[in-house]
Structures are given as structure tokens and as C-alpha cells.
Amino acid sequence: MIILSVVLALVAALGNAAASVLQRHAAAADLPQPSGGRSARRFGFIRHPAWRWGAGLLLFSGVAQALALAAGPLAVVQPVMTTELLFTLVLAAAVFRWPPGARTWGAFLGMALGLAAFLLLAGPTGGTETVAPKRWLASAVPAAAVSIVLVVVGKELRGPARAVVLGSATAIGFSFTAALMKDTLGLVAGGHRDLLTTWQIYTAAAVGLSSFLMLQATLRAGSLAASQPALTLGDSLLSVILGVSLFQERINLGWRVLPEVASLVLIAFACVHLSRSPLVSGKEAQRW
Structure with a gap:
């Protein structure tokens, strides 16, 4: 089942990346043309077929992620979802015909190796399908207390520091949304008939919507290079913690702690470099 969850998480990450590239392609096609050409219509990109395909892929990715969470540990699925950055790089390079440089490919390989090493060393296994209310x-x-503090502090900051702080708060929201989704799916698997009477499904919707709105504030606060590492690593690390604390998943520690930390550091450096790439940040649309 873990292999199935990894495959489904990769499919979800690929879908998210493809949706991002398609919607950026639609936005680029709607940019005003120089030399007296057509002007951009407000929200005109929504009518572009690429944007609609991207919206459909987001829904598909959400289903794939939910199935991945139902099939495997939270501590596996969410870290694998970080491969969205890698897929975005490859797809954007193909669509916008902008080959990545050697350093960008190096960061690509570094992140892939770091993620593979962390999952192999930590080896998340086991866990329950649902969570007891007291553990929630x-x-x-x-x-929630940490998130409130981060938001309050973030409002007083400017530039990259604000992006990092708000990105960390957003990561907390996304990781709890995934955990709530997994708990909800566990209730379904356990034979709960009236899902609409459970608090998990409504809480997941509320936290997910709040996290999405927080993401928009994060992206406006500063560069992607500042916010993306906090988003990517924060979501992954907290998901591992929630997998252990909520779903009683098991990870390997002991002598493996140091190489696991080294793997996370490699992922962090690679994530920072990839986030600076125009192919990931979306700046290639200006050239295309």
C-alpha cells in the first residue's frame, strides 16, 4: 500500500505542476501585445482552454492526493508531494521552450536525491486510519496558537521575512488539511455511513480554504524564493510529525537522525535554488 500511496502522490504532484504551467500559459497568452496589439481583457485568461484544463487537473490532483492519503501514511504522502517543484521545472521548460541551466538541473537532482534518501532512512510505516479526538x-x-502568532508577526514584517513567516503559517494549514482529509477518509473506510454529520469534513474544508487564502497573502508578501522553502519544508516536516502524533505512524530514528537531517538540508538548498528559477516562479511567461 505504501508503494501505491507514493505513486498516487506523484500523480497528484504531477497534476498540480501541470495545472500551474497550463494556467501560466493561459495568462501569458492573455498579456497585452506590444506595438499597438490587442490589450488584455480582465480575467480573459479564464476563457483560454489551457486555463480550464488546468482547473480540471487541480480537481484531479485533489482526488489523487486523497486516495494517496487513504492508501498510505501521512508522513509519506506529503513529503512526496514536494516533487511538484520538480515536475513544474520539467513541464515549464517544455512548454515555454526555456532549457534549465546546469545549476538548475543540479538542484533538481539534489532535491530528488534528498527526498529519496529521507524517505528511505525514515521509512514511515504503520499507523491508524482515524484519530481520537483527544489527540486532535x-x-x-x-x-493554532503558533499560526496566530506567525500571522500577527508577519503583518509587522516586510519583504522576504514576511514571506517566510506567512509561508510557515500556510504550511501549518496545509499539513492539517491533509491530516483532516486522511481522518475523514479513514471514517469512510471504517464504515461511517453519514459522513456529513462528522466535524472532520467541515473542519477540513474550513482549514483548507483558510490556507488557500493565506497562500495568496504569502505570494504577495515576497518572492517565491523566500516563501517556497517555508511552504515546502514546513508542510513536509509537520506532516511527518502529525503522522506520528495523530496517526501513530512509526519512523526510524537512532543513528539515522544525522543522515535524515542532512537529507532535509539538501532538500532545503535545492528548494531555494529551484524557487529562484524563472521556470518555477513563472517569470518565463514575460519572455514567452
Whole structure:
């Protein structure tokens, strides 16, 4: 089942990356043309077929991620979802005909190797399908408190520092959304008949929407190079913690801690470099 969850998470990450590239392609096609050409219509890109395909892929990716969470540990699925950056790089290079440089390819390989090494070393396994309310309470209360502090502090900051702080708050929201989705799917698998009477499904929707809105504030706060590492690593690391604390998943520690930390550092450096690439940040649309 873990292999299935990894495959489904990769499919979800690929779908997210493809949706991002397609919608950027639609936005680029709607840019005003120089020398007296057509002017851009407000939200005209929504009518572009590429944008609609991208929206459809986002829905498809959401389903694939949900199935991945149902099939495997949270501590596996969310870290694998970070491959969205890698898929975005490859697809954007093909669509916008802008070959990545040698350093960008190096960052690509570094992130892939770092992620593979972390998953092999940590080896997340086991876990329950649902979460007891007291474990939710023990995790959600401090996480909510930290998120509030991050948002308050972020409002007082400017530039990259604000992007990092708000990105960290967004990562907390996304990781809890995934955990709530997994808990909801566990109830379904356990034979719960009236899902609409459970608090998990409504909380997941509320936290997910709040996280999406926070993401928009994060992206406006500063460059992607500042916010993306906090988003990517924060979501992955907290998901590993939630997998252990909520779903009682098991990860290998002991002597493996140091190489696991080294793998995370490699992922962090690679993530920073990839986030600076125009192919990932979306700046290639200006050239295309």
C-alpha cells in the first residue's frame, strides 16, 4: 500500500505542476501585445482552454492526493508531494521552450536525491486510519496558537521575512488539511455511513480554504524564493510529525537522525535554488 500511496502522490504532484504551467500559459497568452496589439481583457485568461484544463487537473490532483492519503501514511504522502517543484521545472521548460541551466538541473537532482534518501532512512510505516479526538486537541491547539502568532508577526514584517513567516503559517494549514482529509477518509473506510454529520469534513474544508487564502497573502508578501522553502519544508516536516502524533505512524530514528537531517538540508538548498528559477516562479511567461 505504501508503494501505491507514493505513486498516487506523484500523480497528484504531477497534476498540480501541470495545472500551474497550463494556467501560466493561459495568462501569458492573455498579456497585452506590444506595438499597438490587442490589450488584455480582465480575467480573459479564464476563457483560454489551457486555463480550464488546468482547473480540471487541480480537481484531479485533489482526488489523487486523497486516495494517496487513504492508501498510505501521512508522513509519506506529503513529503512526496514536494516533487511538484520538480515536475513544474520539467513541464515549464517544455512548454515555454526555456532549457534549465546546469545549476538548475543540479538542484533538481539534489532535491530528488534528498527526498529519496529521507524517505528511505525514515521509512514511515504503520499507523491508524482515524484519530481520537483527544489527540486532535493536543495537536490542533498549539498549532493554532503558533499560526496566530506567525500571522500577527508577519503583518509587522516586510519583504522576504514576511514571506517566510506567512509561508510557515500556510504550511501549518496545509499539513492539517491533509491530516483532516486522511481522518475523514479513514471514517469512510471504517464504515461511517453519514459522513456529513462528522466535524472532520467541515473542519477540513474550513482549514483548507483558510490556507488557500493565506497562500495568496504569502505570494504577495515576497518572492517565491523566500516563501517556497517555508511552504515546502514546513508542510513536509509537520506532516511527518502529525503522522506520528495523530496517526501513530512509526519512523526510524537512532543513528539515522544525522543522515535524515542532512537529507532535509539538501532538500532545503535545492528548494531555494529551484524557487529562484524563472521556470518555477513563472517569470518565463514575460519572455514567452
